Amino acid sequence: GVSQNAASGTNGSASASASAAACVGTSDPAAAAPTKLTLALVPSGDATKLVESVKPLASALSSRLGIPVEGVVTADYQAAVEAIGSNQAQIGMLPSLQMSQACDKYGAVPALQTLRQGKSTYAAQMFTNNPDKYCSDTPKPGANGMLYCNGTESGNGPAGLDSITKVKGAKVAMLSAASPAGYIFPVAALKAKGVSVGDVTPVKVTANDASVLAVYKGDAEVGFSYWDARTVVKKDNPDVGNKVVVFALTDEVPNDGMSITGKMSAQWQDKVKNAMLDYAGTPDGVKTLTAIYQITGMKPADVEALGQTQAAARSIGLG
Amino acid sequence: MSATAGSVRPVRPANWGQRAAWWLVSLIVVAAFWSVRIKWSALLDFPGQSAKYLRALFVPPAWHKAGEAFSSMILSVQMAWFGTVLGIVVSFPLSFLAARPLAPLGVRLPLRGLFAIIRAVPEVVTAILILSVTGLTPFTGALALAIGSIGTLGKWGYEAFEAAESGPLEAIRTSGGGMVALLRWGVWPSSAPEVLSFWLYRFEINVRASAILGLIGAGGIGKMLQDNVQFRNWDVVGMLLLVVIIVTMAIDQISGAVRVRLVSGRWELPLVRRLASGGAPRRKGLSPEATPPG
Amino acid sequence: MTRTGADIRIRHVGVTYPNGFTALRDVSLDIPAGQMVGIVGLSGAGKSTLVRTINGLVPITSGTITLGDHELRPAGQRQMASRELRQLRSSVGMVFQSFNLVKRTSVLNNVMMGRLYHNPAWRVLLAAWSKDDVELAMQALERVEIVSKAYEKAASLSGGQQQRVAIARTLTQQPRVILADEPVASLDPPTSHVVMRDLQRICSDLGITVLVNLHFLDLARRYCERLVGLRAGEVIFDGPVADASESVFEEIYGRSLSAEDVLDSGVRL
Amino acid sequence: MTRTGADIRIRHVGVTYPNGFTALRDVSLDIPAGQMVGIVGLSGAGKSTLVRTINGLVPITSGTITLGDHELRPAGQRQMASRELRQLRSSVGMVFQSFNLVKRTSVLNNVMMGRLYHNPAWRVLLAAWSKDDVELAMQALERVEIVSKAYEKAASLSGGQQQRVAIARTLTQQPRVILADEPVASLDPPTSHVVMRDLQRICSDLGITVLVNLHFLDLARRYCERLVGLRAGEVIFDGPVADASESVFEEIYGRSLSAEDVLDSGVRL
Amino acid sequence: MIPVDGSGQRPTARPSRPDHRLRTGIVIVLVMAITVWSARGIDVDPAAILANWPNAVGNLVQLFQPDYSFFPQTLPALVETLQMAVIATAVGSALSLPLAFGASRAANPNLTVLRVVRFVMNLVRSVPDILYAAILVAIVGVGALAGILALVLFNIGIIVKLVSEALDGQDLGAQEAALAAGGSWFGANRMSLLPQILPSFASQVLYTFELNIRASTVIGLVGAGGLGLLIDNVRNYFLYHYLSLIIVEILVLVVLLEGFSSWLRKKLL
Numbered sequence A: 001g002v003s004q005n006a007a008s009g010t011n012g013s014a015s016a017s018a019s020a021a022a023c024v025g026t027s028d029p030a031a032a033a034p035t036k037l038t039l040a041l042v043p044s045g046d047a048t049k050l051v052e053s054v055k056p057l058a059s060a061l062s063s064r065l066g067i068p069v070e071g072v073v074t075a076d077y078q079a080a081v082e083a084i085g086s087n088q089a090q091i092g093m094l095p096s097l098q099m100s101q102a103c104d105k106y107g108a109v110p111a112l113q114t115l116r117q118g119k120s121t122y123a124a125q126m127f128t129n130n131p132d133k134y135c136s137d138t139p140k141p142g143a144n145g146m147l148y149c150n151g152t153e154s155g156n157g158p159a160g161l162d163s164i165t166k167v168k169g170a171k172v173a174m175l176s177a178a179s180p181a182g183y184i185f186p187v188a189a190l191k192a193k194g195v196s197v198g199d200v201t202p203v204k205v206t207a208n209d210a211s212v213l214a215v216y217k218g219d220a221e222v223g224f225s226y227w228d229a230r231t232v233v234k235k236d237n238p239d240v241g242n243k244v245v246v247f248a249l250t251d252e253v254p255n256d257g258m259s260i261t262g263k264m265s266a267q268w269q270d271k272v273k274n275a276m277l278d279y280a281g282t283p284d285g286v287k288t289l290t291a292i293y294q295i296t297g298m299k300p301a302d303v304e305a306l307g308q309t310q311a312a313a314r315s316i317g318l319g
Numbered sequence B: 001m002s003a004t005a006g007s008v009r010p011v012r013p014a015n016w017g018q019r020a021a022w023w024l025v026s027l028i029v030v031a032a033f034w035s036v037r038i039k040w041s042a043l044l045d046f047p048g049q050s051a052k053y054l055r056a057l058f059v060p061p062a063w064h065k066a067g068e069a070f071s072s073m074i075l076s077v078q079m080a081w082f083g084t085v086l087g088i089v090v091s092f093p094l095s096f097l098a099a100r101p102l103a104p105l106g107v108r109l110p111l112r113g114l115f116a117i118i119r120a121v122p123e124v125v126t127a128i129l130i131l132s133v134t135g136l137t138p139f140t141g142a143l144a145l146a147i148g149s150i151g152t153l154g155k156w157g158y159e160a161f162e163a164a165e166s167g168p169l170e171a172i173r174t175s176g177g178g179m180v181a182l183l184r185w186g187v188w189p190s191s192a193p194e195v196l197s198f199w200l201y202r203f204e205i206n207v208r209a210s211a212i213l214g215l216i217g218a219g220g221i222g223k224m225l226q227d228n229v230q231f232r233n234w235d236v237v238g239m240l241l242l243v244v245i246i247v248t249m250a251i252d253q254i255s256g257a258v259r260v261r262l263v264s265g266r267w268e269l270p271l272v273r274r275l276a277s278g279g280a281p282r283r284k285g286l287s288p289e290a291t292p293p294g
Numbered sequence C, D: 001m002t003r004t005g006a007d008i009r010i011r012h013v014g015v016t017y018p019n020g021f022t023a024l025r026d027v028s029l030d031i032p033a034g035q036m037v038g039i040v041g042l043s044g045a046g047k048s049t050l051v052r053t054i055n056g057l058v059p060i061t062s063g064t065i066t067l068g069d070h071e072l073r074p075a076g077q078r079q080m081a082s083r084e085l086r087q088l089r090s091s092v093g094m095v096f097q098s099f100n101l102v103k104r105t106s107v108l109n110n111v112m113m114g115r116l117y118h119n120p121a122w123r124v125l126l127a128a129w130s131k132d133d134v135e136l137a138m139q140a141l142e143r144v145e146i147v148s149k150a151y152e153k154a155a156s157l158s159g160g161q162q163q164r165v166a167i168a169r170t171l172t173q174q175p176r177v178i179l180a181d182e183p184v185a186s187l188d189p190p191t192s193h194v195v196m197r198d199l200q201r202i203c204s205d206l207g208i209t210v211l212v213n214l215h216f217l218d219l220a221r222r223y224c225e226r227l228v229g230l231r232a233g234e235v236i237f238d239g240p241v242a243d244a245s246e247s248v249f250e251e252i253y254g255r256s257l258s259a260e261d262v263l264d265s266g267v268r269l
Numbered sequence E: 001m002i003p004v005d006g007s008g009q010r011p012t013a014r015p016s017r018p019d020h021r022l023r024t025g026i027v028i029v030l031v032m033a034i035t036v037w038s039a040r041g042i043d044v045d046p047a048a049i050l051a052n053w054p055n056a057v058g059n060l061v062q063l064f065q066p067d068y069s070f071f072p073q074t075l076p077a078l079v080e081t082l083q084m085a086v087i088a089t090a091v092g093s094a095l096s097l098p099l100a101f102g103a104s105r106a107a108n109p110n111l112t113v114l115r116v117v118r119f120v121m122n123l124v125r126s127v128p129d130i131l132y133a134a135i136l137v138a139i140v141g142v143g144a145l146a147g148i149l150a151l152v153l154f155n156i157g158i159i160v161k162l163v164s165e166a167l168d169g170q171d172l173g174a175q176e177a178a179l180a181a182g183g184s185w186f187g188a189n190r191m192s193l194l195p196q197i198l199p200s201f202a203s204q205v206l207y208t209f210e211l212n213i214r215a216s217t218v219i220g221l222v223g224a225g226g227l228g229l230l231i232d233n234v235r236n237y238f239l240y241h242y243l244s245l246i247i248v249e250i251l252v253l254v255v256l257l258e259g260f261s262s263w264l265r266k267k268l269l
């Protein structure tokens, strides 16, 4: 109950501030029609085959738009935003926060959001190697065979947030402060429970799987990541599902999506957006997108909802 | 007179300054060890863990990725070469202007400041600035490496020029030579081998540094490394390591041979170098201070 | 290759270094063109300082030095333009104790340093010397008899050969005066004689004025016409070599030449 | 500090360098303990090669060398163990033309090199010398009269002083033989006399055998008892200094001593 | 007397000019070819620079306005970077010193050990620092330890290379003297080579320290702590005012170290 209220409280204030600042991007009517497009992708999940899977996506867009499209992968959020901002890349597949940043800073249009199993949001998870301390029930295996407690096996947040005050004083693995699931939402959830980042010992990591690994190896007691990053680590360490137990899920994080540079005419922005939507509707498109990001579909971006990440970031003093 | 002075035994001088310096350094090191937050016990299973990861990396490496790894390494080498050449072209004249006897303070200081600033800015930051101009391409990577090279080559260059033998400089002045003559015949011949070997050394550094640029999408071996390390495809990382090692060592051998050739005028590969045949001692090769880049 | 030397008139010259040390006091010398003068004195007597004032490497603090048409004046008074200074220097050759060759380039390029003043920047930069200049350099090398080494690296020559390249360099300058600052100090005795004889011949054949600083008295006695003895920055002897008696040497060196107390080192003859 | 020198017996020694050049041919010499022998010869005659064979720095290719109890044999035959070689070397002091001091460390540490053989690795590593060794070094420095410089950096000494430190280093070794390879070639004449006199005194006071290579004949004549003349790797003169007539020198140097043709360089006396 | 002359030419004959044009031409063409090949490989696009340079101006302007109020928040990261750099430099240089001797031709008579050490060092040096960091993070977990280990490996590679090159460039006279006095290779190296390379070792260590501070910005990227991590955070929120403050801090450290290093050089030389 308490956690629900606190969470919706956060949501409420987030939407309030988001609507005040909701950024829809700009367009440049004077811009000439592009002769080629660059698509920048930031991997947010298990994208082992990302590089290969980008090719069909690029060629599908290319055939729909009638100009060459090139896919470029960058692991760096800032690089992707700067590229779109300076019209070096015209299309970006970005996490929610970076979509807002690109819009605020450079007027890039947040065009589409991804859907996974029909959802346009996902939960961030907290996990531990010390379930006795954080679980109020016995951990049980979920559909993927890995252990969950406090009702987190569904993957729908929020869940188990009552337990999170116990992280006070613990070592916590967390990602770069620009990561929605690896930092912003978990930290915001802690703050809502009166625990600040200063109350824990942060162990900084750079990727969701590294966070899991830190907990698995005992460098941290608790870690943050998207749901459920343990599958990545399982390849090297098969027992990760038993040693590391998920005990809490935050509020739902808006899914990543597609931004289009503001230095393009509105017609072309629409053209690009529709091409992508169209492709995501075809079986081929679904297959490719699933391979890239487990995306099962696309929908026009909900600007208000996207703003929630930025709002959450602001609520913990970032941005 | 000095016959008596020479026969008085001196007392051993206590070198307080030196002793204090040693104490200070030791203190700093001890303080660093004592204060840093590290779980030293992690070192205990370091051997076991290393063995495990070595196995994951190399038993066996992902041979099927060899081709792709090799071609991205080539791209990295191209990036490094172009960056180095560009860096040389820009830094060479600048470091003449930053050397003490050759330029006034008003030119020297700003240039030295520029070199120091470049060296202080992380490659990633430089690359991101450039990226807004040239996009997510290897060209961006090469430009970032070029700028980084200007910082180090500029500094090494002016240090080498300042260390040029003063004798020939004086001879040129006394025979009525001007500025161009001083640079061409006084400074350049005595610093050339050192400067050339700095260029090669910087090229090697750039090959390695290009790995970092992979993080921001400049391409090359760095990108492949990044992708595969993130997702713990250790066998591919192992393959990449092999390629990196083979290519860098090959470059090292070639540049080593070039360097020996420049300094001593003969060709030899460092790894297969033979000892000079016995007997007479080898005397004075490079001057002791010639080698280190500052 | 015939040309004449220049007179050197040194009038009441004093030199005080920036740190306040006075290295020369009221030195006056008249050196007619074509004379070979040896300058002797203890270490620190001011020998190097004296020859270096003559081509302006050390600025004088009082008096004047006239060399041909050029006049060097103390700091504070009207100075010659840098162009004129370069011209003056180009007419004064200098031979250094440590040769000061550019070791990593060819003997010929080293000798061409003597033509720097007469060549435009691009020729200097590209080492694209004119035929005439190369001829001049070759002749100078022939004069000191090492023309066969013209295209070797200077570093590959022996000490005596290097010193001769240095002399060829000053000859190529077609100087009117040669200043030699201990040109034989790092050479073994036979080579020393070779170099001194070279200088002597150049002086007599070409009529160039030669000033040479020496540590070794026997060399000064043997090769110079005139001897100048310096002590603590002052001229205490000036005259033909023949007049330099034992007592004069004692005055210059502050002790007898045959002293057996050489074990107290520190005093180098 | 009294001890006696060692006999050196050189029997039919030949040295061929790895590049095939034969530097010594069938050299036989018997040098009794306590003698001071000068070795003279043209550059390249094999003087350095000869003295270096005696402490095993240059391996011999034929013959044998006996020094006290130790016997050096040609490569191929049974060699001395590295320990024995080090022992032999520790009893043979060597004075080098270029002093070979460690410029950046103190005079005392340089002299202590003479004790390397007698000290365990940890003392060497920490430069923690025993009292006795320091006493020995100080006495050696006193003998060459520069003990007052014991704690100065070697780099701060003059050439003559450096050569005396090098002699003190060999004295600290308490050697039975001193080999000196052109010990005065880079010194000025007065200092050369100082160094030669030091060597002579050491030889006569301590009874140490001294072999000295020399370029300058006058020094050899003045300070040595016995002279060995080498030419192209062969001994062409061996006898008391008094017997070395002008014609012997002509044979050694291949020409008259008073030759005036020194302008043809290349031949160094 | 026919002078001894390596070329066999009489010194009076003019040599013909050796022709290096072909060799120079080949080198130039080769370098150009590689550059063109590289330029094509990386798609050089100068037009983009001309067209888009204003894009960078906005960020640059922000970078020139550091926000000093951010300083207290950077302190912990700054301290951690310094800790890592100090520890890694200390450990790295302690391990490097013996390895450098092992990798030097001058100091290590054992060819097999020499080759093995050199090969391993080449191996260590060829791996990019970021890769070390990435793998070590996996092995010992995230945090300063992984960073320190990566830096240590990185440092060993650099110091061993530079110091062993410095060793190879040393004058080996003193080492020979120590060997001739009966010292072991260890003793000879310790007493003769170590003092000679200490200054260059010290400046190498300081240079490495500077590199470590700069490298921590890379190491931080993979989670090994320090300023790198902080840089990552501020740039991901486009806080260029903060980023420039961090750069200013690194700059100050770099400049301080450079000053200290040149002071130390002067002291030690």
Ligand SMILES: Nc1ncnc2c1ncn2[C@@H]1O[C@H](COP(=O)(O)OP(=O)(O)OP(=O)(O)O)[C@@H](O)[C@H]1O
Binding pocket: C017, C018, C019, C021, C022, C023, C041, C042, C043, C044, C045, C046, C047, C048, C049, C050
């Ligand atoms: N640049 C300088 N600044 C200050 N004092 C100097 C400088 N150059 C020389 N001196 C001092 O002037 C005096 C004369 O020096 P100079 O070099 O003329 O002596 P020298 O007769 O050539 O001696 P040497 O035979 O040792 O070369 C010396 O005491 C020297 O210390």
Ligand SMILES: Nc1ncnc2c1ncn2[C@@H]1O[C@H](COP(=O)(O)OP(=O)(O)OP(=O)(O)O)[C@@H](O)[C@H]1O
Binding pocket: B277, B278, B279, B280, D017, D018, D019, D021, D022, D023, D041, D042, D043, D044, D045, D046, D047, D048, D049, D050
């Ligand atoms: N390591 C070596 N390898 C090949 N040849 C050598 C070697 N060392 C010396 N030689 C040759 O052996 C000959 C004798 O050399 P050595 O050094 O003994 O002459 P030297 O009499 O000492 O001459 P100098 O007076 O010039 O020192 C010379 O021709 C020299 O070139």
Ligand SMILES: [Mg+2]
Binding pocket: C047, C048, C049, C182
């Ligand atoms: Mg002088």
Ligand SMILES: [Mg+2]
Binding pocket: D047, D048, D049, D182
């Ligand atoms: Mg010799």
